[in-house]
Amino acid sequence: MTRMHKENNLSKNQQIIFDLIDRSPEPLKAYTILYNVQKKGINAPPQVYRALDKLVEIGKIHKIESKNAFVACKNSDCEISKATAFSICESCEVVDEISDVKLSKYLSSFNHKKGMKFKRFNLEFFGLCKKCK
Amino acid sequence: MTRMHKENNLSKNQQIIFDLIDRSPEPLKAYTILYNVQKKGINAPPQVYRALDKLVEIGKIHKIESKNAFVACKNSDCEISKATAFSICESCEVVDEISDVKLSKYLSSFNHKKGMKFKRFNLEFFGLCKKCK
DNA sequence: TTACATAGTGTTATATTATAACAATTCTAA
DNA sequence: TTAGAATTGTTATAATATAACACTATGTAA
Ligand SMILES: [Zn+2]
Ligand SMILES: [Zn+2]
Ligand SMILES: [Zn+2]
Ligand SMILES: [Zn+2]
Numbered sequence: 001m002t003r004m005h006k007e008n009n010l011s012k013n014q015q016i017i018f019d020l021i022d023r024s025p026e027p028l029k030a031y032t033i034l035y036n037v038q039k040k041g042i043n044a045p046p047q048v049y050r051a052l053d054k055l056v057e058i059g060k061i062h063k064i065e066s067k068n069a070f071v072a073c074k075n076s077d078c079e080i081s082k083a084t085a086f087s088i089c090e091s092c093e094v095v096d097e098i099s100d101v102k103l104s105k106y107l108s109s110f111n112h113k114k115g116m117k118f119k120r121f122n123l124e125f126f127g128l129c130k131k132c133k
Numbered sequence: 134m135t136r137m138h139k140e141n142n143l144s145k146n147q148q149i150i151f152d153l154i155d156r157s158p159e160p161l162k163a164y165t166i167l168y169n170v171q172k173k174g175i176n177a178p179p180q181v182y183r184a185l186d187k188l189v190e191i192g193k194i195h196k197i198e199s200k201n202a203f204v205a206c207k208n209s210d211c212e213i214s215k216a217t218a219f220s221i222c223e224s225c226e227v228v229d230e231i232s233d234v235k236l237s238k239y240l241s242s243f244n245h246k247k248g249m250k251f252k253r254f255n256l257e258f259f260g261l262c263k264k265c266k
Numbered sequence: 267t268t269a270c271a272t273a274g275t276g277t278t279a280t281a282t283t284a285t286a287a288c289a290a291t292t293c294t295a296a
Numbered sequence: 297t298t299a300g301a302a303t304t305g306t307t308a309t310a311a312t313a314t315a316a317c318a319c320t321a322t323g324t325a326a
């Protein structure tokens with residue numbers, strides 16, 4: 001019936017939810033997303049969480065763990081969510097994805113003394129943004 | 134009635150919950166903690182969450198954001214949770230607090246291009262531990 | 267074309283994580 | 297000793313996330 005929107009590999013629900021997150025100036029929570037897509041026929045939490053899971057998996061969005069919220073990846077060379085870093089303003093809650101090659105390389109090559117080889121990291125910085133300080 | 138256990142500044146509930154977390158080889162979730170302290174008279178979620186909040190605030194424990202779970206700080210010079218880093222095994226779920234002075238200094242002095250000054254960071258590395266790989 | 271596998275959808279119910287609100291008690295320091 | 301701050305106990309509820317199941321759509325290959 002409804003054709004999938006294949007021009008960019010995303011299914012219908014994935015595309016609706018990605019568009020919403022991508023247009024948002026701030027991280028969106030799952031239930032905020034749900035309320036905002038009900039007019040498009042997405043009615044229940046599992047539909048939202050499934051799309052979110054997939055979008056995270058393919059690197060189109062990232063989860064801000066400390067906020068249980070999601071942002072679109074602004075970082076075209078972000079290697080499928082293997083190395084993410086964010087700055088988070090503790091006052092206005094603005095989140096920016098940090099794309100700093102030196103930082104990314106430094107952390108990607110960091111090896112734990114105890115012999116663990118890392119596949120992935122997530123880094124969250126907190127402070128006050130320019131406006132708020 | 135019941136005197137507070139002041140030998141180390143922790144209140145009764147805080148001490149009970151800290152002891153449990155400190156003895157655990159793995160991160161503990163809030164409701165796991167609740168089930169395990171009910172025999173000591175802690176009956177309801179707010180009692181657990183209040184103690185956890187306080188213990189995090191004073192740096193005795195840390196929250197592993199990606200797991201919604203808590204570990205005791207193993208890092209005596211950990212500056213009240215201002216700079217935390219963890220290694221997390223994706224197979225056995227073991228978590229280790231990383232205390233690497235160079236890493237800590239590198240990240241603490243990292244400044245975002247957009248003029249944000251950071252007060253705090255949390256870094257989570259994921260991979261397979263020695264045993265699991 | 268048909269058949270099969272994989273991925274996505276819609277739906278109901280429920281599990282898990284966390285906080286609001288309020289009354290009472292205990293601790294601290296002046 | 298007494299007032300403020302911190303902690304406790306309690307009930308209820310909010311917020312976040314998943315289980316389970318029936319069904320539909322899509323891609324691949326015989
Ligand atoms: Zn990214
Ligand atoms: Zn701000
Ligand atoms: Zn620590
Ligand atoms: Zn392991």
